[in-house]
Structure formats: structure tokens, C-alpha cells
Amino acid sequence: MKDNLKLSSKLKSWLELYNLLIKTSVRSRMQYRFNFLLGSVLAALIQISEFLMVAIVLYKFGAIQGWSMYEMGYLFSVMTLSKTLYRTFADEVHHLEKYLVEGDLDQILTRPVPVLLAIMPRNFRIMLGEVLQGGFILGWSLHGLWRSGQIDWMSIAFTLFIIVTGAVILFSIGLATATIGFWTTRIGELQTFTEDAARTAGQYPLTLYPKWMSSMLLIVIPVGFVNYVPALYIIRGELGVWVLAAVAVVAMICLGASLRFWRFGITKYQSTGS
Amino acid sequence: MLYFTLAAKAYSRNLQYRGAHMVHNLASAMFGFIYASIWIGLGRDNPLGAYGTHGMISYICFTQSLLWITSFISNGLGIPQAVRTGQISLDLMRPIHLFSHMAAREWGQIAYQLVYKSIPIYILYLIIFPLQFPKSGSVIALVAISVVGAAYISICMNYLIGITALWTTESSWFYWANHALVNLLAGFFIPLEWLPSWLSQLAWYSPYPYLLYVPTRIYLGYEHGSHIWGTLLWCAFLTLICLLATRVLRHKVEVQGG
Amino acid sequence: MIEANNLYKVFKTPVVREGRFSGLRTLFAREYTRKEAVRGISFQIEQGEFVGYIGPNGAGKSTTIKMLTGILHPTTGEVVVGGYNPHQERRKAVRNLGVVFGQRSQLWWDLPVKDSYDILAKMYNVQESDKRRRIDQLAELLDLYEFWTTPVRKLSLGQRMRADLAAALLHDPDVLFLDEPTIGLDVNAKRNIRRFLKQLNEDFGKTILLTTHDMDDIEQLCNRVMVINHGELTFDGTARSLRETIGLPTEIRVTFRGPFQLPDTLDPAIRVTNREDEIVTIEANRQERSTVDILRELGTWGEIDDFEMKEPDFEEIIHKVY
Numbered sequence: 001m002k003d004n005l006k007l008s009s010k011l012k013s014w015l016e017l018y019n020l021l022i023k024t025s026v027r028s029r030m031q032y033r034f035n036f037l038l039g040s041v042l043a044a045l046i047q048i049s050e051f052l053m054v055a056i057v058l059y060k061f062g063a064i065q066g067w068s069m070y071e072m073g074y075l076f077s078v079m080t081l082s083k084t085l086y087r088t089f090a091d092e093v094h095h096l097e098k099y100l101v102e103g104d105l106d107q108i109l110t111r112p113v114p115v116l117l118a119i120m121p122r123n124f125r126i127m128l129g130e131v132l133q134g135g136f137i138l139g140w141s142l143h144g145l146w147r148s149g150q151i152d153w154m155s156i157a158f159t160l161f162i163i164v165t166g167a168v169i170l171f172s173i174g175l176a177t178a179t180i181g182f183w184t185t186r187i188g189e190l191q192t193f194t195e196d197a198a199r200t201a202g203q204y205p206l207t208l209y210p211k212w213m214s215s216m217l218l219i220v221i222p223v224g225f226v227n228y229v230p231a232l233y234i235i236r237g238e239l240g241v242w243v244l245a246a247v248a249v250v251a252m253i254c255l256g257a258s259l260r261f262w263r264f265g266i267t268k269y270q271s272t273g274s
Numbered sequence: 275m276l277y278f279t280l281a282a283k284a285y286s287r288n289l290q291y292r293g294a295h296m297v298h299n300l301a302s303a304m305f306g307f308i309y310a311s312i313w314i315g316l317g318r319d320n321p322l323g324a325y326g327t328h329g330m331i332s333y334i335c336f337t338q339s340l341l342w343i344t345s346f347i348s349n350g351l352g353i354p355q356a357v358r359t360g361q362i363s364l365d366l367m368r369p370i371h372l373f374s375h376m377a378a379r380e381w382g383q384i385a386y387q388l389v390y391k392s393i394p395i396y397i398l399y400l401i402i403f404p405l406q407f408p409k410s411g412s413v414i415a416l417v418a419i420s421v422v423g424a425a426y427i428s429i430c431m432n433y434l435i436g437i438t439a440l441w442t443t444e445s446s447w448f449y450w451a452n453h454a455l456v457n458l459l460a461g462f463f464i465p466l467e468w469l470p471s472w473l474s475q476l477a478w479y480s481p482y483p484y485l486l487y488v489p490t491r492i493y494l495g496y497e498h499g500s501h502i503w504g505t506l507l508w509c510a511f512l513t514l515i516c517l518l519a520t521r522v523l524r525h526k527v528e529v530q531g532g
Numbered sequence: 533m534i535e536a537n538n539l540y541k542v543f544k545t546p547v548v549r550e551g552r553f554s555g556l557r558t559l560f561a562r563e564y565t566r567k568e569a570v571r572g573i574s575f576q577i578e579q580g581e582f583v584g585y586i587g588p589n590g591a592g593k594s595t596t597i598k599m600l601t602g603i604l605h606p607t608t609g610e611v612v613v614g615g616y617n618p619h620q621e622r623r624k625a626v627r628n629l630g631v632v633f634g635q636r637s638q639l640w641w642d643l644p645v646k647d648s649y650d651i652l653a654k655m656y657n658v659q660e661s662d663k664r665r666r667i668d669q670l671a672e673l674l675d676l677y678e679f680w681t682t683p684v685r686k687l688s689l690g691q692r693m694r695a696d697l698a699a700a701l702l703h704d705p706d707v708l709f710l711d712e713p714t715i716g717l718d719v720n721a722k723r724n725i726r727r728f729l730k731q732l733n734e735d736f737g738k739t740i741l742l743t744t745h746d747m748d749d750i751e752q753l754c755n756r757v758m759v760i761n762h763g764e765l766t767f768d769g770t771a772r773s774l775r776e777t778i779g780l781p782t783e784i785r786v787t788f789r790g791p792f793q794l795p796d797t798l799d800p801a802i803r804v805t806n807r808e809d810e811i812v813t814i815e816a817n818r819q820e821r822s823t824v825d826i827l828r829e830l831g832t833w834g835e836i837d838d839f840e841m842k843e844p845d846f847e848e849i850i851h852k853v854y
Binding site: 013016017020021024027028103105106107109110111112113114118267268269270271 | 543594598601602603604605619622623624626627629631633636638640641642643647650651654655656657
Binding site: 207 | 450
């Protein structure tokens with residue numbers, strides 16, 4: 001009982017701290033307001049051109065492996081929104097290399113707060129371009145799916161749920177990749193693999209890929225659980241509602257495992273030599 | 275020969291990183307593999323036009339390899355960097371035209387990318403997929419001309435992107451916008467004839483199709499040499515624009531007092 | 533307060549290969565170069581001690597400090613600071629520590645100085661009233677209000693160091709680790725920082741471990757000195773016994789007007805190292821004789837025309853110690 005109380009007050013103070021750090025980060029950033037706007041607009045354009053590539057294929061061929069335009073839009077936008085959520089709140093995880101190369105982790109390690117809590121909010125920003133693009137395409141897909149009677153109100157709630165679990169999975173992949181940096185220092189190339197390439201692959205139904213690759217996308221780098229697996233149930237009515245529970249479990253396992261790996265990695269931190 | 279020296283230096287500067295670049299090649303090849311898989315999946319239910327599945331795989335593998343010499347070259351030819359460090363005023367003082375200076379350097383970079391990126395990536399695809407090849411020497415010559423032309427067009431475009439750095443600190447966004455247009459209009463993933471007609475018309479008013487689509491079509495034998503004229507026309511036109519832009523730039527730098 | 537037991541730290545870096553595909557091969561290489569940065573260091577520091585930790589560059593100073601503060605994990609050995617092991621209970625251990633790296637600020641670069649203290653107070657869970665009281669106190673001692681609303685990036689080096697010290701003290705830690713706090717400062721700023729550190733130790737009872745390259749820091753502040761070289765402690769004792777061990781010799785070169793005569797019995801504190809016709813070079817231990825006394829003694833040898841003094845070089849002292 002007393003431990004619970006202590007834990008909850010600790011959590012509360014951490015949340016307050018996180019909040020304060022986010023505000024701080026926004027305030028530093030606001031010195032460059034024009035850049036923020038221009039950046040957001042162009043990011044949205046880039047995002048849209050990315051989706052257009054898929055949309056044009058659908059427009060030309062109608063469906064990919066039995067997945068309709070709306071279903072493809074759903075896969076694509078859930079992936080985008082999950083990634084956006086992850087990068088909004090934990091962008092620095094993706095940029096850990098900078099801390100490893102410059103030894104910036106030293107100072108953070110002398111603080112009585114979890115290292116991740118101190119790092120994550122450092123580059124907080126609202127990724128307007130991605131939110132708009134992802135939100136628009138998701139809205140469009142859901143609208144189309146609704147009209148064809150594939151989904152109901154519950155599906156929308158489920159969708160919000162899997163965006164969050166998806167963000168957790170992507171965060172875990174990002175964190176595990178970043179942790180490898182404690183041994184290799186450089187992680188840029190690896191991130192292209194585990195984050196960018198895997199996510200791009202996950203924007204399409206996994207049945208497109210050869211067996212070894214789809215298994216890899218479910219087991220080794222589990223991006224399949226971000227959108228593809230839950231979509232099977234939510235929009236296509238396959239499998240069963242247990243899929244959502246399974247997705248949540250996978251997300252928790254990923255998170256737990258990557259956090260453990262991270263904690264182990266930190267003990268191997270070499271700073272910048274002596 | 276000064277220009278050759280500049281190019282050779284740019285080439286050899288990269289050699290020290292080639293190991294890391296090889297790892298990057300694996301990641302780059304991964305993207306091509308994903309795109310090819312999508313077309314294979316589509317090919318199961320659809321005829322895929324004149325290409326067929328085999329043709330589309332060959333198309334993707336060639337464009338994905340070509341990308342690194344005709345599309346994704348140095349951001350703004352390194353000019354934004356030079357503007358940030360102030361190096362640009364030194365470069366403008368040299369007894370050599372800024373454009374030819376930057377272009378020569380980039381040719382060295384492109385030569386490096388050809389040897390250490392495009393060719394290894396293509397070889398990798400060759401191992402994984404069955405690919406289509408040109409049937410005659412004359413086709414190869416045409417491909418060579420169209421690829422060199424494409425690389426030159428890309429140099430000009432990046433030069434223009436680079437010098438915007440004098441007016442805005444955000445020129446890297448133009449680089450990304452250029453990326454996005456390459457994705458869409460250069461035939462990066464989808465052959466241009468499958469775009470909605472308004473979009474493909476738009477594409478043909480731009481130099482983008484000449485970067486990837488035209489060389490690839492010639493390579494795969496779907497096209498004869500007539501498009502080469504388009505490539506050459508764009509080369510000439512963009513050269514003119516770059517020279518004019520350099521004059522404006524010089525004026526701007528002089529007004530600012532260097 | 534601080535306890536290090538047989539600390540040992542080995543850095544392993546992958547061997548960078550040369551030649552074709554070097555990067556790729558380095559990535560998968562199983563070969564490492566081992567660098568033993570710290571080799572079996574043990575010591576205990578009691579509450580209220582002011583310890584100087586010195587040694588040449590690359591001797592393992594920073595590595596030790598980073599192990600004591602929980603940043604680096606020792607390969608073997610154990611650290612206990614304020615009752616906690618910073619490698620097992622990092623958050624509990626560091627709550628009671630203040631750390632200042634002279635080379636790197638802990639303040640938020642783009643923000644006004646005062647904002648950093650708000651964030652730090654939150655991090656260490658310092659109550660609002662405590663925070664205000666302590667800031668007032670620190671501001672008075674370190675003259676912080678002079679640059680209270682200036683962004684950190686615009687502070688001078690001396691101002692930044694004052695702000696950094698205050699940041700390390702906001703949560704009222706018992707133990708302070710200072711890694712070269714006077715580096716790059718001018719004489720005046722150094723004096724201010726030293727006065728403040730002395731006050732912290734004497735009036736507020738803080739336990740302080742300081743690394744430095746400045747012999748004056750050690751002389752004026754530390755009652756105990758540890759010397760590290762090649763990863764091993766080569767000296768651990770009072771500042772006074774360090775002086776006795778090495779004698780802190782000052783070299784004096786005297787030119788006489790005309791010839792001079794050495795006395796029959798030489799003052800034991802003076803050692804003649806070189807003599808020419810009118811010039812003599814001596815080494816004297818200024819711990820035993822003041823400069824004035826030495827000059828007075830030299831005056832009895834002949835008529836002094838000119839003299840030059842050379843203070844002992846830090847690196848030389850270290851060299852002497854081991």
C-alpha cells in the first residue's frame with residue numbers, strides 16, 4: 001500500500017518533469033518559427049507524394065493481393081500515425097548516435113531520473129505534416145470502409161488502440177536498434193534497415209513478400225503487428241477479437257524486452273574514452 | 275587538367291568510407307527488394323502491361339540502382355554547407371566558374387557512387403532476381419548517353435537547389451521536395467504511362483522522366499533513341515538557367531559585400 | 533562517504549581494419565584493442581574531506597570520476613557513494629551528488645539561466661520553498677543575478693562556471709565531483725571559484741573531489757591529494773606530505789655584480805645546481821624557506837644584480853611523484 005503510494009507519487013513527478021521538458025524543448029524551438037512552418041508544409045507534401053505512389057498503383061490495378069484501395073490506405077495511414085506518435089514523443093531515441101559520439105549521455109546519467117525520460121522530450125515537436133497526411137488518409141479509408149459496411153464504431157475505437165500499440169512497437173524497435181549503438185557507436189546504417197526499410201515494407205500486406213521476409217517482419221522486426229495483423233481483424237473480419245489482445249501482448253513484450261536490453265546496454269556505455 | 279583533378283579528389287575522398295557505404299547498400303537494396311516484391315504480388319493477379327512481371331522486376335532493379343547516380347546526389351552540390359561556413363565567397367573568388375567547379379566535383383562523386391553503390395546494388399539484384407538485359411551494343415551506347423545526360427540534369431537541378439541557400443536557411447527542404455518529385459514523376463516506382471494522364475502530362479513538362487524512366491526504358495529495350503533528344507534539350511536548357519542563376523548569385527553576394 | 537574498492541576499467545574498441553570492405557569487416561570483427569584505463573584503484577573519502585585528484589592527461593582521472601558518478605560501469609570492483617552503489621541503484625546514489633564537468637555545461641543552452649534551475653529543481657524533486665531559499669543563497673555567493681535572464685550560450689566562461697556550480701548545488705548534495713572546474717578561467721575568476729569552493733567545504737561541510745591541472749587549486753583547497761598515473765594510484769596522502777615528498781623546488785637563477793662567494797656551510801634548504809663566473813642557479817624548497825629569506829641568504833654571497841624564478845611545472849611534479 002505504502003509502496004503503491006510512493007510509486008504513484010513518483011510517476012506523477014516524472015510526468016510533471018516530462019511535461020516541463022517538453023515545454024522547454026518547444027520554447028527553444030520557437031526561436032525558429034518560420035522554419036517550423038515551411039518544414040511542416042514540405043513534410044506534408046513529401047508524405048502525400050509517398051502515398052500517391054501507392055494510390056496510383058491502386059488506381060491502376062484496383063487491389064493488391066485482394067486488398068482494396070481503402071484497406072491499403074488503412075494499412076498505410078495506421079503505420080504513418082504510429083510512427084508519428086513514436087517520433088513525436090521519443091524522437092531522440094532515433095538520434096541516440098549523437099549522444100554516443102559526443103558523450104552527451106554523461107550529464108544525463110548523473111541525474112536521479114530515468115535516462116530515457118531525460119532524453120525523450122529533448123526534441124519534442126508536433127509533426128504537423130505527418131499528422132495531417134496520416135489523419136486525412138485514415139479518415140478517407142475509414143469513410144470508404146464504412147460505406148462498404150466493413151467497419152462500425154467499435155472498429156474506430158480499435159483503430160485508435162492499435163495506433164498506440166503500434167507506436168509502442170515502433171518505439172521498441174527504435175530503442176533496441178539505438179541500444180546496439182552502445183557497442184558499435186554508429187547506428188545510422190542499421191536504422192535504415194530496422195526502422196526505415198522495415199516500416200516501408202510494413203505499409204503493404206505482408207502476403208506480398210516471400211515467406212522468409214514476412215516471417216522476419218513478424219518475428220525479428222515485428223512491424224507486422226503495427227498494422228497488418230490487427231487490420232486483418234478490424235477491417236477484414238478475419239481471425240477474431242483475440243488478435244487485439246495478442247497485439248497488445250506483443251507490444252508489451254517488445255517494450256519490456258527493449259527496455260531490458262537498453263538497461264543492459266547502458267552498463268556498456270563507454271563515454272568518449274578516458 | 276583542373277576539372278579532372280577536382281573530380282578525382284571528390285572520388286578519392288569517398289574511398290575511406292566505402293566500408294560503411296557497403297552496409298548502406300544492403301539497406302538501399304532492401305527498398306528495391308520491397309518494391310520488386312510488390313510488383314511480383316501485383317503480377318500474380320494482373321498482366322502488368324507491356325512489361326509483365328519479369329519486365330517490372332527488371333525495371334525496378336535498374337531504376338533503384340540508377341537512383342544513386344542520377345537522382346540522389348549531393349544535397350545542393352554541397353553549396354548550402356559552403357554558405358553556412360562562408361566558404362562560398364572564397365569559391366566565388368576563384369578563377370574558375372562556380373558552376374563548372376561544383377559540377378566537376380560532383381562528377382567525381384557520381385563516379386564513386388557508380389562504382390561503389392550502383393554497380394554493387396545491381397549485382398546484388400542480379401543474384402536475387404532474373405533480370406532483362408539489352409541485346410545490342412548500340413543500345414548500351416544509347417543507355418550510356420542517356421545516363422550521363424541524366425546525371426548532368428541532376429547536377430544542374432541540385433545546383434539550383436543549392437544556391438537557394440543564399441536566400442533561405444531551409445534549402446534542405448527543397449532537396450527533400452526534389453526527392454518527393456523524383457519518387458512521383460521520374461518513374462521511380464511506377465512507369466510513367468500508368469500515372470493518371472494529367473500527372474503524366476505534368477511529368478513530361480519537367481525534366482524528371484529523363485532521370486530514371488527514359489534511361490531504364492532504353493536499357494530494357496522498350497524505347498529507341500528518340501528520347502535522347504529530350505535529354506540533350508534539358509541539358510542545354512538547364513545549363514543556361516544555371517549560368518543565369520550564377521550571375522544573380524554573384525550580384526547578391528557582391529551587394530552583401532561577400 | 534565515497535568508497536572505491538579495487539576499481540578496474542578496460543575499454544574495448546573494435547580494431548579498425550584497413551583495405552577493402554574495411555567498414556564491413558570492422559563491423560563483424562571479433563578483435564578488440566584493450567585499453568586498461570584504470571587498474572585496481574581503492575580509496576575511501578570521509579565526510580568533509582576536500583580531495584584533489586590529479587594526474588597527467590590520459591592517466592585515468594576522468595574514467596575514475598565517471599565510475600564514481602555512475603556514468604561508467606567498472607569492469608570489476610565496486611563503488612559506494614553516500615551509502616549507495618551508483619551502478620546498482622543509480623538514481624538513489626546520484627540524488628545526493630553534485631557533478632560539474634568543466635568542459636561541458638549542464639545548463640540548457642538556448643534558455644535563460646534561471647530556466648535551467650526550474651528544470652533541475654523538478655528533476656531532483658526540490659520543493660518550491662527550498663528551491664527559492666537555496667537559489668537566493670547561491671545567487672548571493674556566486675553573484676548569479678548579474679546574468680539571471682541571459683541565455684546560457686551568451687555567458688562568459690567564468691559566469692557559466694558559476695551558474696554550473698549553482699546548478700550542481702541546487703538539490704543540496706553532500707558530495708561534489710568537480711572535473712576541472714577552473715579550466716580556461718582567468719586569474720580573477722579562478723580566485724572567486726576557489727573562494728566559493730573553500731566556503732562550501734569549510735562552512736557547509738560538503739565532501740568534495742576535484743580534478744585539476746592547476747597546482748594552485750590543490751595548494752589552496754585540498755587537504756588530501758591522490759595522484760593517478762597509468763591507471764594506478766601512485767600517491768595518496770595529505771597535501772602537506774605531497775609537498776614533503778616532492779619538495780616543490782623552485783628554481784632561482786641569480787646574476788651577481790662581479791664574483792661571489794659560496795658560504796662554507798650551505799643552508800640545507802638550498803641546493804646549487806649550476807654555477808658560472810657571475811651566475812648561480814639554485815633550487816630551493818619554498819616550503820621550508822620563504823622567497824625573502826632565500827634572497828636574503830643569497831645577498832650574503834655577493835651583490836645581486838638580477839634574479840629569475842621558475843615555478844615547478846605541474847607535469848614535472850607528477851613525474852616526480854611516481
